[in-house]
Amino acid sequence: MKKAIFLDRDGTLNPDPGYISDPNNFELFPDVGNALSKLQKAGYLLILITNQSGISRGLITLNQLEAVHTKLKKLLLQDAVKLDAIYYCPHHPNHPYEGITNCNCRKPEPGLILKAITDFDIDVASSYMIGDRSSDIKIAQRTSVTPILIGKSLISGFENVATYETLSAAAEAILSKARW
Numbered sequence: 576m577k578k579a580i581f582l583d584r585d586g587t588l589n590p591d592p593g594y595i596s597d598p599n600n601f602e603l604f605p606d607v608g609n610a611l612s613k614l615q616k617a618g619y620l621l622i623l624i625t626n627q628s629g630i631s632r633g634l635i636t637l638n639q640l641e642a643v644h645t646k647l648k649k650l651l652l653q654d655a656v657k658l659d660a661i662y663y664c665p666h667h668p669n670h671p672y673e674g675i676t677n678c679n680c681r682k683p684e685p686g687l688i689l690k691a692i693t694d695f696d697i698d699v700a701s702s703y704m705i706g707d708r709s710s711d712i713k714i715a716q717r718t719s720v721t722p723i724l725i726g727k728s729l730i731s732g733f734e735n736v737a738t739y740e741t742l743s744a745a746a747e748a749i750l751s752k753a754r755w
């Protein structure tokens with residue numbers, strides 16, 4: 576079995592202006608490539624888990640999402656980082672997409688991580704979900720991976736979740752097993 580880092584995208588890897596449809600508006604936070612490089616070298620799969628309801632809302636086309644992810648991959652390659660997979664949810668409860676409103680893949684629903692666990696034979700006990708919102712913590716808890724929050728402050732109700740200001744700091748903690 577393999578160990579994995581599940582990664583939220585917006586607000587975790589990149590600044591989040593909301594519904595990014597143009598690759599020119601997509602940039603990584605400083606040091607993200609370096610942090611992911613260290614995790615990848617330590618043997619973790621790197622798997623993106625992202626809600627992209629802009630698709631169902633009609634604000635982003637699939638081609639645009641693909642172009643943004645091509646930019647993401649290109650930026651990560653500067654640090655020789657290669658994502659192992661990208662899983663996204665296009666749905667939203669108020670915006671039917673291909674007839675679906677109540678999906679099981681919009682975080683905090685567990686669908687995307689459950690699919691990745693099956694696809695890659697992942698050991699949840701040695702895996703982490705890193706994100707910036709309560710939905711990221713909840714999907715971690717529902718799939719039995721360890722949640723890590725990126726942000727300047729704790730989220731109410733989740734004060735016991737490990738919180739770091741940057742992805743770099745979170746990566747260092749994982750690699751040093753500071754808390755685990």
Ligand SMILES: [Mg+2]
Nearest residue numbers: 583585586707
């Ligand atoms: Mg986020």
